[in-house]
Amino acid sequence: MKKDIILSGVGGQGILTIATIIGEAATAEGINLKQAEVHGMSQRGGDVQSNLRLSDKNIYSDLIAQGKADMIISMEPMEALRYLPYLHEEGWIITSANPFKNIPDYPEDDELVNTLESLPHVVKLEIEDIAKENNMPKCANVILLGMAAKYIEILSPEQLRESIGRVFAAKGEKIVEMNQRAFDIGLNAVK
Amino acid sequence: MAEKELLLGDEAIALGAIHAGISGVYAYPGTPSTEITEFIQNNPLAKERKLHSTWCTNEKTAMEAALGMSYAGKRALVCMKHVGMNVAADAFVNSAITGVNGGLVVLAADDPSMHSSQNEQDSRFYGKFAMIPILEPSSQQEAYDMMGYAYSLSEDLKLPILMRVVTRLAHSRAAVEVAVIHEENQLNPDNERTHWVLLPGNARKQYLELVRKQKEMEESSSKSPYNCLENLNSEHDYEFGVIACGIGYNYIKEADRDDSHIPVLKVSQYPLPENEVRTMAANCKYILVVEDGQPFVEGMVKAFLSKDYEVKGRLTGTLPRTGELTPDNVSEALGREVKCSFGKSQVVMPRPPALCQGCGHRDVYDALNKVVTEYPNARIFGDIGCYTLGALPPFRAIDSCVDMGASITMAKGASDAGVFPAIAVIGDSTFTHSGMTGLLDAVNDHANITVVISDNLTTAMTGGQDSAGTNKFEAICLGLGIEPEHVRVVVPLPKNMEEITRIIREEIEYKGVSVIIPRRECIQTLNRKLRQKRADKS
Numbered sequence: 001m002k003k004d005i006i007l008s009g010v011g012g013q014g015i016l017t018i019a020t021i022i023g024e025a026a027t028a029e030g031i032n033l034k035q036a037e038v039h040g041m042s043q044r045g046g047d048v049q050s051n052l053r054l055s056d057k058n059i060y061s062d063l064i065a066q067g068k069a070d071m072i073i074s075m076e077p078m079e080a081l082r083y084l085p086y087l088h089e090e091g092w093i094i095t096s097a098n099p100f101k102n103i104p105d106y107p108e109d110d111e112l113v114n115t116l117e118s119l120p121h122v123v124k125l126e127i128e129d130i131a132k133e134n135n136m137p138k139c140a141n142v143i144l145l146g147m148a149a150k151y152i153e154i155l156s157p158e159q160l161r162e163s164i165g166r167v168f169a170a171k172g173e174k175i176v177e178m179n180q181r182a183f184d185i186g187l188n189a190v191k
Numbered sequence: 192m193a194e195k196e197l198l199l200g201d202e203a204i205a206l207g208a209i210h211a212g213i214s215g216v217y218a219y220p221g222t223p224s225t226e227i228t229e230f231i232q233n234n235p236l237a238k239e240r241k242l243h244s245t246w247c248t249n250e251k252t253a254m255e256a257a258l259g260m261s262y263a264g265k266r267a268l269v270c271m272k273h274v275g276m277n278v279a280a281d282a283f284v285n286s287a288i289t290g291v292n293g294g295l296v297v298l299a300a301d302d303p304s305m306h307s308s309q310n311e312q313d314s315r316f317y318g319k320f321a322m323i324p325i326l327e328p329s330s331q332q333e334a335y336d337m338m339g340y341a342y343s344l345s346e347d348l349k350l351p352i353l354m355r356v357v358t359r360l361a362h363s364r365a366a367v368e369v370a371v372i373h374e375e376n377q378l379n380p381d382n383e384r385t386h387w388v389l390l391p392g393n394a395r396k397q398y399l400e401l402v403r404k405q406k407e408m409e410e411s412s413s414k415s416p417y418n419c420l421e422n423l424n425s426e427h428d429y430e431f432g433v434i435a436c437g438i439g440y441n442y443i444k445e446a447d448r449d450d451s452h453i454p455v456l457k458v459s460q461y462p463l464p465e466n467e468v469r470t471m472a473a474n475c476k477y478i479l480v481v482e483d484g485q486p487f488v489e490g491m492v493k494a495f496l497s498k499d500y501e502v503k504g505r506l507t508g509t510l511p512r513t514g515e516l517t518p519d520n521v522s523e524a525l526g527r528e529v530k531c532s533f534g535k536s537q538v539v540m541p542r543p544p545a546l547c548q549g550c551g552h553r554d555v556y557d558a559l560n561k562v563v564t565e566y567p568n569a570r571i572f573g574d575i576g577c578y579t580l581g582a583l584p585p586f587r588a589i590d591s592c593v594d595m596g597a598s599i600t601m602a603k604g605a606s607d608a609g610v611f612p613a614i615a616v617i618g619d620s621t622f623t624h625s626g627m628t629g630l631l632d633a634v635n636d637h638a639n640i641t642v643v644i645s646d647n648l649t650t651a652m653t654g655g656q657d658s659a660g661t662n663k664f665e666a667i668c669l670g671l672g673i674e675p676e677h678v679r680v681v682v683p684l685p686k687n688m689e690e691i692t693r694i695i696r697e698e699i700e701y702k703g704v705s706v707i708i709p710r711r712e713c714i715q716t717l718n719r720k721l722r723q724k725r726a727d728k729s
Contacts, residue, residue: 010542011544023197023364024197027195027197027366032365032366033197033364033365033366034363034364034365035363035364035365036359036362036363036364037199037362037363037364038306038362039222039223039225039226039307039362039654040222040223040306040307040652040653041222041306041307041544041652043544044544044545044546044547044577044580045542045544045545045547046542046543046544046545047541047542051363059365060440060441060442060444060445061441061442061444061445061518062359062360062363062365062438062441063359063517063518064518065445065517065518065519065522065529066518066519066529066530066531067529067530067531067532068518078538078539078540078542079542081536081538081539082536082539084533084534084535084536085531085533085534085535086531087532087533088532089532089533091532102542102545103540103541103542103543104584105540106540107538107539107540111538112538115536115538119533171726
């Protein structure tokens with residue numbers, strides 16, 4: 001089995017934390033992994049993405065080929081669409097529905113929604129709003145991971161939940177609990 | 192089971208170097224190489240061994256300090272981004288002439304596709320130019336393993352080794368199996384003087400010695416565990432074979448999942464193993480060269496095979512002439528169709544990076560833009576750092592950005608030619624890296640320029656590393672001979688706009704070199720410190 005995942009968003013939204021949690025879970029389960037990240041200039045409010053490749057076989061390329069991504073997990077709806085040429089025809093888009101508008105020519109809301117809804121496999125949710133309602137504004141990225149958890153398949157939601165415990169352990173029990181709660185909110189929001 | 196760690200390519204290099212027994216890393220931050228030194232700074236074994244890991248002022252001082260450590264018999268690592276090689280080049284090229292005592296590895300991280308750079312120069316040319324071995328790992332595991340190998344090779348050949356990586360390896364994570372941990376070398380300064388003193392008489396001998404070593408280097412490449420010929424049976428003829436350099440090998444292996452058994456010469460150590468290339472040419476109708484960066488191997492192969500033998504690659508357009516390799520362009524070069532189910536979406540707009548909200552550079556550009564409306568002939572020479580983003584909207588404030596330190600010297604040259612006002616904008620770390628010498632030129636020549644050292648107390652673009660000149664800028668400027676009344680310090684905040692614009696006007700009107708230092712901490716490092724403080728409290 002293999003899962004090629006593109007994580008996307010805007011610099012500072014926390015996609016690398018999602019990658020770290022998935023990566024930690026994969027390593028604990030002995031699943032092969034390669035994860036290409038973006039560092040440097042683009043992190044200053046520009047578009048960022050990470051290619052995350054998981055497989056029970058050897059992985060060579062650090063990058064995902066066009067048309068081969070099984071999932072796009074995005075912190076931002078327009079950023080989800082940026083990587084469409086990489087999505088497999090059966091692939092899923094799991095995205096935040098809250099736009100991040102820091103450019104003057106950001107598309108109209110309904111244009112964006114219509115484009116997303118024209119695609120066959122999309123799950124979207126206002127994760128920023130949910131995070132605020134639940135008093136965990138910094139955990140929107142982990143809510144998103146919860147939403148994606150059932151589709152990752154090569155790792156179970158339980159394995160990801162345990163990985164959150166290990167990744168945040170150094171920050172104390174409170175932070176671990178809050179992030180696991182965020183994960184569950186995302187997980188339960190998707191039927 | 193051996194211990195496995197999930198590491199960035201950069202981190203694998205760092206851990207490999209620590210385990211190879213280095214006594215120090217010398218570096219100036221630069222994407223995509225920064226994480227190597229950062230990893231060593233935070234590694235427990237490195238701390239226990241008290242390995243040198245503080246940042247250097249620039250790549251040249253780094254290279255020279257590492258050569259000094261090697262002279263003393265210990266193993267040293269130098270790290271930089273590709274353009275840093277230009278700065279270190281004098282010391283680098285001559286270190287091949289002196290040779291080394293303790294093992295010395297120079298790590299150059301290239302950035303094909305210019306993700307965070309101003310060009311995509313290929314550091315392998317520097318290795319060939321200096322006539323030393325080059326290593327180019329194809330994976331994180333190889334990057335780790337190669338460090339031990341590189342230090343042995345360096346001490347065997349008594350030469351520095353260039354290790355070249357690209358962004359995609361430097362910034363990609365994979366599990367790495369950790370091997371043996373070596374002790375550091377004992378202090379053992381070289382007692383032989385002549386080969387370290389490059390007077391022409393000595394240098395000529397040393398150069399001949401370097402030429403003599405080329406054969407050993409070639410033999411080492413030929414039997415290197417990192418070079419191998421795969422899927423080639425000398426009894427058979429093939430349509431084509433591939434020379435796959437560094438991570439180019441991965442894209443070929445990925446394409447080969449359909450078991451088409453493409454003959455491949457994997458190259459991760461140079462000089463290029465010529466015999467293996469000839470074997471491939473004898474059995475394949477043509478050779479495709481898959482290499483990240485510039486057509487380095489392609490040009491060499493073309494030069495030593497017969498004139499009518501067909502070699503394909505970036506020069507023939509089989510692969511794109513510019514930009515990094517991808518699974519897609521390599522597939523296409525192999526004649527495979529790349530299938531997309533979904534096209535590019537028309538609603539997606541570019542989202543370029545921007546200066547952070549609350550960043551002091553913003554206030555500097557606001558002030559400069561206000562003042563220069565009064566001077567229609569003004570030119571603002573920029574430099575390398577976050578503040579280069581001042582070229583983009585809404586500021587559009589700078590007219591140039593070329594190389595580290597060029598703002599000051601270009602402003603001076605333009606002023607010499609008659610441009611007024613000629614203004615330079617340079618960051619604190621870039622100023623100490625390569626701006627100070629240019630400022631001395633300007634002072635000695637009584638140039639009429641205004642230099643803005645936008646000081647945010649850190650090397651911000653690469654993530655907030657220590658900046659060599661922090662707390663020293665006024666003293667440096669005075670020491671270089673700027674008149675004390677023309678070294679002006681301001682706090683770049685919107686509420687001080689009136690004061691800042693007044694000072695800029697005054698210094699533009701002063702006929703001589705003036706320095707304005709807007710000083711306010713980087714918003715990123717400030718927030719990081721505040722978060723840390725809160726975490727420590729709770």
